[in-house]
Amino acid sequence: MSLAPWQQQRLDTALAAWRAGRLGHAQLLCGPEQLGKRAVADSLAARLLCDAPKDEPPCGRCRGCALREAGTHPDFRIITFEENANTGKLRTELVIDQVRALSGSMQMTAQRGGAQVVLIDPADALNTSAANALLKTLEEPADNRFLLLVSAAPQRLPATIRSRCQRIEFSVPEREVALGWLASQGHPAPRASEALDAAQGHPGLADAWLRAGHLALRETTLKEWAGVARGIASPLGIAQLWMAEPALAGLRLRFVADAAVALARGIAGAPAVAGLTPPADVDKLAAWFDQLNRLRLQLSAPLKHELALAGLLAEWRGLMATTETRR
Numbered sequence: 001m002s003l004a005p006w007q008q009q010r011l012d013t014a015l016a017a018w019r020a021g022r023l024g025h026a027q028l029l030c031g032p033e034q035l036g037k038r039a040v041a042d043s044l045a046a047r048l049l050c051d052a053p054k055d056e057p058p059c060g061r062c063r064g065c066a067l068r069e070a071g072t073h074p075d076f077r078i079i080t081f082e083e084n085a086n087t088g089k090l091r092t093e094l095v096i097d098q099v100r101a102l103s104g105s106m107q108m109t110a111q112r113g114g115a116q117v118v119l120i121d122p123a124d125a126l127n128t129s130a131a132n133a134l135l136k137t138l139e140e141p142a143d144n145r146f147l148l149l150v151s152a153a154p155q156r157l158p159a160t161i162r163s164r165c166q167r168i169e170f171s172v173p174e175r176e177v178a179l180g181w182l183a184s185q186g187h188p189a190p191r192a193s194e195a196l197d198a199a200q201g202h203p204g205l206a207d208a209w210l211r212a213g214h215l216a217l218r219e220t221t222l223k224e225w226a227g228v229a230r231g232i233a234s235p236l237g238i239a240q241l242w243m244a245e246p247a248l249a250g251l252r253l254r255f256v257a258d259a260a261v262a263l264a265r266g267i268a269g270a271p272a273v274a275g276l277t278p279p280a281d282v283d284k285l286a287a288w289f290d291q292l293n294r295l296r297l298q299l300s301a302p303l304k305h306e307l308a309l310a311g312l313l314a315e316w317r318g319l320m321a322t323t324e325t326r327r
């Protein structure tokens with residue numbers, strides 16, 4: 001799989017440091033979701049574990065590459081969510097046993113005589129005791145041993161861990177780069193551009209939304225939201241409709257929240273504003289946006305979201321009513 005330009009750039013920087021003997025033993029790959037942090041970590045691990053000369057890309061043919069691809073490389077560990085043996089469910093945190101198993105094997109020298117690599121994804125899911133156990137490994141750097149921590153929320157990691165890592169920071173690339181990459185993924189230009197606007201420049205999100213057909217969902221959602229403001233649609237009816245598909249509820253609220261921000265900023269001609277005029281009281285709109293975001297964060301918890309959302313939509317109508325009658 002080929003890397004996107006912004007991913008390749010970060011990989012090249014890390015590899016240049018490695019070839020110069022300057023790659024720190026702990027790397028924190030951080031930045032927004034869906035920008036390819038894990039893909040870069042995987043590619044970096046592949047190169048570190050390959051037997052080919054350092055200045056070549058991973059060969060894909062040597063014993064190191066074969067073992068890694070088979071998932072049986074003795075010097076490569078991936079720590080990620082595992083099934084809880086008691087409940088049969090996937091854990092939502094990384095636990096101490098996973099890190100303990102690691103520190104045991106890491107104290108031995110590499111079985112194949114090359115690099116030892118541990119990839120932790122998502123590193124911010126380490127619970128407190130697991131993070132403390134990892135800290136011990138971090139405090140004892142060993143030659144040719146690398147820890148690759150992947151995180152979209154590095155602020156959740158203890159400062160003691162963060163301070164011991166070199167950072168590989170990911171950020172949303174420039175628009176031209178993002179559009180070029182979306183084209184390479186087979187998305188026609190006008191749609192790609194529209195999706196990129198909707199995703200506020202984030203190419204990974206734009207690509208995911210295009211593949212899932214979410215632009216149409218966004219359009220419908222914003223029409224319904226505008227319908228509430230104009231008194232055409234009922235707050236409760238729309239709340240029920242949006243909450244009826246739990247998998248999409250968060251996305252719908254995200255579209256609305258982004259549109260509320262665009263509306264507050266009064267971005268002229270932006271499709272996100274759904275033909276609405278900014279309300280007279282932008283401060284109230286900002287407060288409404290905050291409440292909507294709070295509701296979004298609660299979606300995973302079992303609350304009476306329909307009523308909460310219906311209440312917010314009724315408030316939204318009240319907020320816009322003054323504006324619409326003024327016109």
Ligand SMILES: [Zn+2]
Pocket residue numbers: 049050051052058059060061062063064065066
């Ligand atoms: Zn190889």
